[in-house]
Amino acid sequence: MRLSTVILPVHRWHEGGRDRWTRAERLGFHAAYTYDHLAWRTFRDGPWFGAVPTLTAAATATERLRLGTLVTSPNFRHPVTLAKDLITLDDVSGGRITLGIGAGGNGYDATTLRRQDEAPWTPRERADHFDEFLPLLDKLLREPSVTHEGRFYAATEARNIPGCAQSPRLPFAVAATGPRGLKLAARYGQAWVTTGDPKLYEAGTPAQSVAALRGQISRLEEAGEAVGRDVMELDKILLTGFTPDRPLSSFDAFVDFAGTHFGLGFTEIVLHWPVPGSDFAADEQVFERIATEGPAQLG
Template sequence: MAMRLSTVILPIHRWAEGQKIWRRAEALGFHAAYTYDHLSWRSFRDGPWFGAIPTLTAAATVTGRMRLGTLVTSPNFRHPVTLAKELISLDDISGGRITLGIGAGGNGFDATALGQEAWTPRERADRFAEFVPLLDRLLTEGAVTHEGTHYSAHEARNVPGCVQRPRLPFAVAATGPRGMRLAARHGQAWVTTGDPKLFETGTPEQSRAALRGQLEKLDKACADAGRDAAELDKILLTGFTPEANGVLDSVDAFVDFAGRHAELGFDEIVVHTPIPDSMFAADPVVFERIATDGIAQLNS
């Protein structure tokens, strides 16, 4: 399978400017453009930050080929019933081009923005384990009633359902055993950012070894679920591995990075659209050359 290249466009731009970036991403030939689904995020907390679903809805109206999605949505401030309604609407508006990246969430600003105490890792995993199957049902069944530990639905209706059948694809972000099981059972793709413990002090070789280990765990989870792991796309979201700062330095650097990860088994590499004076700063000219030439070189 040919390697695919996608991008993340953070929701930091007023739409008069933002629409130009989404249009340009499609013109450059990206397979997909994703955005983060947060209420705010890290160093961007005190600057502009817009909602993911409205941003993707607007992006759907100014693009026509490129897939669109979240990397990632989490239960931190979402409920499956309301999220499902928004997703079927977004899938319809986009003509069936939506992928839902979904993860357990973290302990950042989203975790306490609604006034709650941040959940422990176990609580996040428990909620995620209930959230994903319920959302799956909500997007595939006409009416859903569910009484769970964390989420309830009472005759929730999502007619006519998704344009994509049986529902829009889930790209499940997971590294632990419980998340891997969810990916194996409900995912059409699996997402990772690598091993966070290696980001600042690890080596590229250690990072690839950790990713190889994650892929082996995914294989086992799929085997336990009676599923072939080859059915799932494997997506690497870059920017959080030891070589993060160098991936977009040149076309050659990108081709080397993507090639090494293709050898591990990844199908899709996701790079951040450059943002000046941030952790995602990069030369926009080189970025565009990577978009137009990098994957072509890799797949030639």
């Protein structure tokens, strides 16, 4: 069982930012991730720092903790420049980077770089971009020189020497629930990420959420069969905070929640580091007790 955290990039590095990453390592988390967005929901009008510089700083401040994004998307990234950043991050961290990556959504990332009269991508267009983005990124991280001319992306002798510190490349944790994304996860992922069924967050029940997650895992298995891969070898990551459950409400609530979801087949649960006054507000003492005592309760 793995227990990880996600630290939102909302604190200046020298005013609490650094301390959260180093404390995550001391608390024994398997990994600490951060969001890769230009802005996000209720945090839009407050501090919000870049994912790649934040992870670079975290890499120099920690020694053992795995680090990564949950998640990066094509909404404002290009495979060539992202590959260069990732190779550098993997080198600075000594091979501790996991790339969480998905097709992206329709929030601020989808509109900030576009003209006001330009509509954001539709779900189909996001899936189309992701279909090309992920295979190209995979190739860029594995090969020293890549030339590609596709529908959305081009690369001409893009050099990525010496490549990732991890071999054959750093791991991908692919966020997906639709059929095309699940096939990409099955083909290219070392892990699969979900937040559950968003339609159930406000009006659903925990039992309905469990059923929805069970269905997602079943569809992932079908996607694996379609591409000829046994997805039992993929880690299955649940990013909490978007289901009807409240696992940070108490230590016992977490143990019940984690036991149920590990029983479904999840191998890693990710908890948001508490952010007071937000949707991710929680008792920090409960959070730290979960970090230090929770894994032992689940074996």
